[in-house]
Amino acid sequence: MCLSEIGIIGGGDVRACGRRSHYQKSGPLYKGGGSDKAARLEAQRREIAEAAREAILEEFADAGRESLYNQHRDAVYDLNTQEVNRQAEEAERANRFALARNGLLGGSVNIDANEELNRRTNEGLMQAQGLADDAAASLRTQDENTKNSLLSMANNGINAAQASQLASEGLKANLQNAAANEAVAQVGNLFGDMQNAYLYNQAVKQNANLYNPYLAQQQKDPTAPQNSYGGTVS
Template sequence: MAGGGNIGKGNWADPTGTIQKSGAGKWLDPLGLTKTQKQGESAADVAARLEMERQANIKATQERVNKVFNDPTRERDISDFVSAVRTRALEDLNRQNTDASRELRFSLARGGLTGGSVNVDQNRRMADDYNRGLLNVESRAQGAGAQLEAADQDARARLIQLATSGLDATTAATQAAAGLRSNFESAKSQAYGEQLGDQFATIGGFVKQRREEAARRQANRDANFNLYGGGA
């Protein structure tokens, strides 16, 4: 057969280099004929060509990974997540504020302290505690968003590294999308499962002290005993 001497050579299997350029070599060239030495190529030329192809595949895979992670919708998702964490924490803070205000009001009334300097001082502390609580709410929301972003970047770096080990672009893109979903669910589970914590501990301590004092006074009255040592 004319030209039979070229059977098995790259210039016969893929004379224009189309298979190699298209990336379809595994399907169109299952025997790896395009990886064999072409006419006029030295072993060093073959090695250089294959390395260029490998680097091109790595670049293509990494570009697919970055495209998934750089999608603008992810930034909006994180922003919405931060807002949701902030809203939930603020609801918790406002609930605590309502409860603490009610307890303080009753405590002051029981102790006959309504309208006095103690009343003014404790209400000022209430306001200070609430403002600190607002800072904690914002810190928690921003922290949750930062942790989610960090998890995304860790996932990106892992896939970028795997690309150098032969991970193909399609698989990398699929794993990138799955990683984003997993990170988001994990972040929600952690952020929504944590309570804000007691933001009005100082007021709670004051109320507890007043309650204990009232209980002691009641016990003294019940025993017909007063602070001057008198009795029934």
């Protein structure tokens, strides 16, 4: 109730009672519309963000990535397996020729060499499988990181069309990066120390008596040259 209404201030000047009309019985003098506008803007933002998230998830769901992960794994495995087999063939051939030059084909050293070749070949194949599994897992992780990054961006104002395009480009970029693993074998040098009859040389050092029946006798004979000569061999 204003002062003019209780007789303290005379007159009917409406300014004495603020801006409330005679139709307004109660409530604030001024009614603002800011909160309604903010609520509408927030609802609109959420709607756009939700549409963007749906577009991102749909793009990833329709990309058929599971089959691509398997294809990528197979490609990396095949590449490294071929490299293992190539190295194994070269090592077997070089070792066989070296053993033949020393007259050891068919002997125990030859058997040991073949066993070592098989062992290293199997290790190489296991390594190839591990590289393939890691490559597929890496591609999957890159896709997950891309998706999570885009979902975060969906809350920052990108619309559904932009989100869909960014998702498509991200998936394509991840696959291109992964293709590098399909181009270069990564198993390394598996048989380098077996070239030139490595196993033969090792076997001769460890089992000298087996391949030189006169060595033991020479070592015991004080008149043998290697036991009586006091100089050095150049």
